[in-house]
Amino acid sequence: MADSQIYLASTTAPVNIAVIKYWGKRDPKFNLPTNSSLSVTLAQSDLRTHTTASCSASYKTSDSLLLNGQDQDVSGARTQACFRELRSLRQKLEDSDSSVPKISTLPLKIVSENNFPTAAGLASSAAGFAALVRAIANLYELKEDPTDLSRIARQGSGSACRSLFGGYVGWQKGEQQDGSDSFAYQVAPASHWPQMRALILVVSAAKKGVSSTTGMQTTVATSSLFPSRANETVPRRMKEMEKAVQEKDFETFGKVTMMDSNSFHATCLDTYPPIFYLNDVSRAAIKVVESINAAAGKIIAAYTFDAGPNAVIYYLEENEKEVAGLFKAAIGEKDGWGVERGQKLDANSAAYESVAKEAQVAVDLLKEGVSRVILTGVGEGPIKTEEHLIDAKGEPVKKA
Amino acid sequence: MADSQIYLASTTAPVNIAVIKYWGKRDPKFNLPTNSSLSVTLAQSDLRTHTTASCSASYKTSDSLLLNGQDQDVSGARTQACFRELRSLRQKLEDSDSSVPKISTLPLKIVSENNFPTAAGLASSAAGFAALVRAIANLYELKEDPTDLSRIARQGSGSACRSLFGGYVGWQKGEQQDGSDSFAYQVAPASHWPQMRALILVVSAAKKGVSSTTGMQTTVATSSLFPSRANETVPRRMKEMEKAVQEKDFETFGKVTMMDSNSFHATCLDTYPPIFYLNDVSRAAIKVVESINAAAGKIIAAYTFDAGPNAVIYYLEENEKEVAGLFKAAIGEKDGWGVERGQKLDANSAAYESVAKEAQVAVDLLKEGVSRVILTGVGEGPIKTEEHLIDAKGEPVKKA
Structure with a gap:
């Protein structure tokens, strides 16, 4: 029927x-x-x-x-x-x-x-x-x-x-x-630039911040700095970023990524009342990324933050040891290092020691404030699957 | 001779x-x-x-x-x-x-x-x-x-x-x-507006931040949001603030004070590399001020932060109980409450209880992070004195 x-x-x-x-x-x-x-x-x-x-x-x-x-x-x-x-x-x-x-x-x-x-x-x-x-x-x-x-x-x-x-x-x-x-x-x-990796540091927030829908409307309504971001800064950076991706230029990609994250959070802070998504743990992640780049003598890691304290750190596969490996040594055992790729990743204690000297406070904050990590990278768009979550009778499939 | x-x-x-x-x-x-x-x-x-x-x-x-x-x-x-x-x-x-x-x-x-x-x-x-x-x-x-x-x-x-x-x-x-x-x-x-008071919360910073001379030059050189602050936002706010002072309009004075502090720190965050002067304790002070104003139904307290985590909170004498009294109840015994005016100030536990419900995390951070307070107010310019720190022989006066 x-x-x-x-x-x-x-x-x-x-x-x-x-x-x-x-x-x-x-x-x-x-x-x-x-x-x-x-x-x-x-x-x-x-x-x-x-x-x-x-x-x-x-x-x-x-x-x-x-x-x-x-x-x-x-x-x-x-x-x-x-x-x-x-x-x-x-x-x-x-x-x-x-x-x-x-x-x-x-x-x-x-x-x-x-x-x-x-x-x-x-x-x-x-x-x-x-x-x-x-x-x-x-x-x-x-x-x-x-x-x-x-x-x-x-x-x-x-x-x-x-x-x-x-x-x-x-x-x-x-x-x-x-x-x-x-x-x-x-x-x-x-496939154009498959070497892009991302390390996500999940930071436990004391409480949920302002929702992004509410937050962005308040920013538009009250931030005096916001128009110059929307009208001047971003249009310029879109061009820089597209070019960096086309040319696989990580240094530009990384610098613009960090600057744009900071610009976005700056307009949040310029909102009335101010919106804070970054906390001291987020700042610690920034500090460690700065130390990694200083040690490398160039930008090999780039932080970005959405509407919350979690850090997403982009880097290229060739620098996995210097970036993710250092973070593994720095913040120690956390959920997420245990999965596939994380298990294969060695904690880079040597690189960590050199960074720890100038960023010990930051490292301590990260150890305490990061609840789990996700080690991932650039990937594909939506994929059609025959694995259905609804059965032939129209009922949700019960999980095993 | x-x-x-x-x-x-x-x-x-x-x-x-x-x-x-x-x-x-x-x-x-x-x-x-x-x-x-x-x-x-x-x-x-x-x-x-x-x-x-x-x-x-x-x-x-x-x-x-x-x-x-x-x-x-x-x-x-x-x-x-x-x-x-x-x-x-x-x-x-x-x-x-x-x-x-x-x-x-x-x-x-x-x-x-x-x-x-x-x-x-x-x-x-x-x-x-x-x-x-x-x-x-x-x-x-x-x-x-x-x-x-x-x-x-x-x-x-x-x-x-x-x-x-x-x-x-x-x-x-x-x-x-x-x-x-x-x-x-x-x-x-x-004498035009002698009722202006200031409560300074001295926050122990983990380490000294970027010096203001270096910081401001980096901001001018790298922040894409800075020109709109310098060229548009501040000229407008100078007029608003002078008028607020002339008219003794604390609500405008307070709102512009808070917005301008946020704008300044936003341009610091938009600097590359970013400059952070506010920490989680500073943010907690902001949160408590917001709670005080919410309870009052109008702006009776206004925070501002210089190039460091210390909070300066302006308020009018008539609201000393609601502002400084609440902070005294919230953050407890600290150096500074003991001096003259501080001793006379009663901890406003009732007002604190109502704010504590929605800002308990902030209050805990303040208790831990504020090392001393200074209770002061608007004052006079330089005063000539006959008390000299150099004696008649040209030698520095020894302190008692």
């Missing part, structure tokens, strides 16, 4: 960490940013959202979303915008070809799982909305390319648009009021 | 804490700033430098300066500039009137003492150079007014120019290359 058929499609989608930060909306409704941004997509073996989208006339309930076993509210404007836009594209397909099954109006049932602890405070909404949009697009067999889909994912969560691509990804702010030219594009695939 | 006569003059000079910050030099040689600034002069009973200037043909040594019992190097360009300019003014007096003793070329012997611990990390160079210039001007019986002298003190230490006046003091950046129009002026005397 066609009515009870369960339509299913699944994908995984990656996390991305910006090196030119998105902060500030010129239009909250369409999630249109005040400036362009650029990110590195991280490997899904370490960080990903796995999502199955399904629809069926047999589903008794309206649209639903289960994330890590928890029912989520899908009535919010952002999720609704994604559903509406994807259904509208499916509707067009159905209208243009009568042989296409009419499924655009059926209830959607979506099941999602992250392979990383939610408590880590890693921005999961980018991977989440990218997976949601990609999974439904697969379900609906849409022909739209990732750039088209990025316009939709952007309405779910701004930075989600960048997670529809692998490698090095830009998000152009666009000029149109309807957001039609505000989409993501691939600057270079992961 | 005239040759052995000891000429002596003494003064005290105050510390000032800016509410519109000086950060950035447009000319390092003349100490010319990139933006105007405005400060409150603090009471000398709590914080002052006491300086005696003397000269005599009998002095065997060249110019010398003894500060808190330690010989200081006077060969630096800044001290030399002050000596040179003051001698030149004295020379003019001598040239114009032959009855004036010819002392401009005699060796100078200067003895200075601060009434506050150097270890407190309070910017003492402002009071120090103001006292040095004022004492020598007294010694030379110069007719120049404080504005004229502020041009000289500025060359010793930028913010010293503001310590030549009491009350509320502006320093106009000026436009001339020679610095002739870069001087301090009184916005209003202390």
